[in-house]
Amino acid sequence: MDTVFSLGSGAGRAAIAVIRLSGPAAGTVLVEFTGARGAARQARFVTLRDPENGEALDQGLALFFPAPQSPTGEDYAELHIHGGRAVVDAVLQALSRRPGLRPAEPGEFARRGFANGKLDLSQAEALADLIDAETEGQRRQALRIAGGALRRQVEDWRAALVDALALVEAELDFSDEADVGSFDRDGLCRRLAPLCRAMQAALAEAPASERMREGFLVMLLGPPNAGKSTLLNALARRDLAIVSPTPGTTRDMIEAHLDLKGLPVTFIDTAGLREAADEIERIGVDRVLRRVETADLLLWLSPGGETEPAHIPGGTQVLKIATKGDLFTAPGGWLGISASTGAGLEELFAAVAARAEARLGDGGAALFIRERHRAAVASALLAVEAAEAREKDLEFVAEDLRSAARALGRIVGAVDVEHVLDAVFSRFCIGK
Numbered sequence: 001m002d003t004v005f006s007l008g009s010g011a012g013r014a015a016i017a018v019i020r021l022s023g024p025a026a027g028t029v030l031v032e033f034t035g036a037r038g039a040a041r042q043a044r045f046v047t048l049r050d051p052e053n054g055e056a057l058d059q060g061l062a063l064f065f066p067a068p069q070s071p072t073g074e075d076y077a078e079l080h081i082h083g084g085r086a087v088v089d090a091v092l093q094a095l096s097r098r099p100g101l102r103p104a105e106p107g108e109f110a111r112r113g114f115a116n117g118k119l120d121l122s123q124a125e126a127l128a129d130l131i132d133a134e135t136e137g138q139r140r141q142a143l144r145i146a147g148g149a150l151r152r153q154v155e156d157w158r159a160a161l162v163d164a165l166a167l168v169e170a171e172l173d174f175s176d177e178a179d180v181g182s183f184d185r186d187g188l189c190r191r192l193a194p195l196c197r198a199m200q201a202a203l204a205e206a207p208a209s210e211r212m213r214e215g216f217l218v219m220l221l222g223p224p225n226a227g228k229s230t231l232l233n234a235l236a237r238r239d240l241a242i243v244s245p246t247p248g249t250t251r252d253m254i255e256a257h258l259d260l261k262g263l264p265v266t267f268i269d270t271a272g273l274r275e276a277a278d279e280i281e282r283i284g285v286d287r288v289l290r291r292v293e294t295a296d297l298l299l300w301l302s303p304g305g306e307t308e309p310a311h312i313p314g315g316t317q318v319l320k321i322a323t324k325g326d327l328f329t330a331p332g333g334w335l336g337i338s339a340s341t342g343a344g345l346e347e348l349f350a351a352v353a354a355r356a357e358a359r360l361g362d363g364g365a366a367l368f369i370r371e372r373h374r375a376a377v378a379s380a381l382l383a384v385e386a387a388e389a390r391e392k393d394l395e396f397v398a399e400d401l402r403s404a405a406r407a408l409g410r411i412v413g414a415v416d417v418e419h420v421l422d423a424v425f426s427r428f429c430i431g432k
């Protein structure tokens with residue numbers, strides 16, 4: 001097994017940089033560069049020297065984690081050095097000249113940890129999410145899964161399946177054909193029913209968790225010149241969308257990603273919905289209509305609340321916003337705002353945040369954070385339901401239960417997931 005090294009902290013000038021190494025030569029490298037391996041898991045203040053010529057490279061901290069108690073499960077070392085470009089380059093260069101050492105590939109530390117059982121696939125995915133998390137809700141959800149919440153749940157379910165399978169297999173082994181009719185079918189169903197209910201309940205929560213990763217989607221709709229772009233700018237507190245007094249300025253969609261009370265919310269400014277004057281604008285309107293189908297909330301904007309919402313296909317919730325409140329008063333049933341004076345914006349924020357929270361939760365109960373998880377549990381559930389429904393053919397019942405266990409195994413990376421592994425780990429940054 002190679003020993004790999006990498007900068008674990010961010011690229012570019014910084015106060016401190018962390019270089020990590022993993023593999024059998026990690027301890028030897030520490031001896032070569034710092035004169036000693038040091039006590040397990042204890043930081044030492046050291047002078048780092050190039051083993052080729054004894055020249056000092058930097059002063060820093062060195063740590064050694066002997067296998068298996070390390071982030072990768074292998075011998076593992078860290079050098080905490082000064083984060084200047086020349087310092088980092090000099091140390092990385094000196095490391096790359098040591099025989100048997102090579103730079104780590106993106107995600108290679110996590111992949112080694114996976115290979116050694118330190119984390120499963122669901123935890124690795126969640127670590128990637130944790131690094132990408134931009135809001136409190138996303139952080140809380142990713143940390144929960146990285147901590148093994150999904151791993152433990154899947155292990156429990158698989159154990160229940162193995163239990164039920166043992167019952168069926170015992171019957172298959174010890175009874176002859178004629179006896180199969182005496183099989184305790186009720187006993188089997190009593191075991192499987194709570195499992196089905198638990199999987200169904202968890203599946204019902206899945207859309208909220210997936211949305212937490214992607215963001216709650218709000219689209220701004222309304223007639224041309226209603227003030228959509230101006231509102232987006234006010235929401236984003238910077239000039240993102242093009243604001244102009246000419247109707248039809250916003251031809252494509254412009255997104256603002258906001259953190260609303262810890263929840264990720266994406267606002268999209270759209271081309272005004274109207275009978276399009278030209279081809280380009282018509283394409284814009286079509287694209288908006290397609291995107292509307294995936295939105296969680298629509299804000300219908302109309303100056304002074306003069307135009308009622310257009311018919312929106314799909315039944316997505318619509319909030320009626322009367323714009324230009326400095327010029328008009330809002331009719332009943334409309335939330336009045338003025339992007340110019342800022343009036344009503346806090347109320348609008350609160351209304352959107354309340355709906356986002358109802359849809360996303362707070363991330364504290366998340367289980368299936370990816371479509372992949374949901375699909376695997378849905379197919380496990382189908383297999384268990386098929387097993388429950390069979391009148392006879394215990395062989396098939398057993399096969400259903402095995403197939404349910406295999407489906408769950410895909411979540412944690414226990415079965416046929418080489419392509420998923422590649423996809424997950426290669427998306428990690430270098431040094432993870």
Ligand SMILES: Nc1nc2c(c(=O)[nH]1)N(C=O)[C@@H](CNc1ccc(C(=O)N[C@@H](CCC(=O)O)C(=O)O)cc1)CN2
Pocket residue numbers: 018065068069070071078118
């Ligand atoms: N300096 C530094 N900070 C870091 C990391 C790191 O690798 N280095 N991490 C990088 O992700 C995260 C912490 N993750 C870690 C995961 C496992 C172990 C570890 O030593 N695990 C052993 C012992 C566990 C224990 O003592 O309870 C083990 O699992 O056997 C350490 C850090 C965040 N902060």
Ligand SMILES: Nc1nc2c(ncn2[C@@H]2O[C@H](COP(=O)(O)OP(=O)(O)OP(=O)(O)O)[C@@H](O)[C@H]2O)c(=O)[nH]1
Pocket residue numbers: 222223224225226227228229230231242243244245246247248249250251270271272323324325326327337338339340341
């Ligand atoms: N008085 C006043 N004028 C506003 C307000 N909000 C927007 N406007 C003006 O209304 C005009 C249209 O604003 P936009 O934000 O470009 O409208 P839009 O709905 O994005 O228009 P399209 O891109 O054509 O669909 C601009 O001249 C804005 O300055 C407001 O709260 N009060």
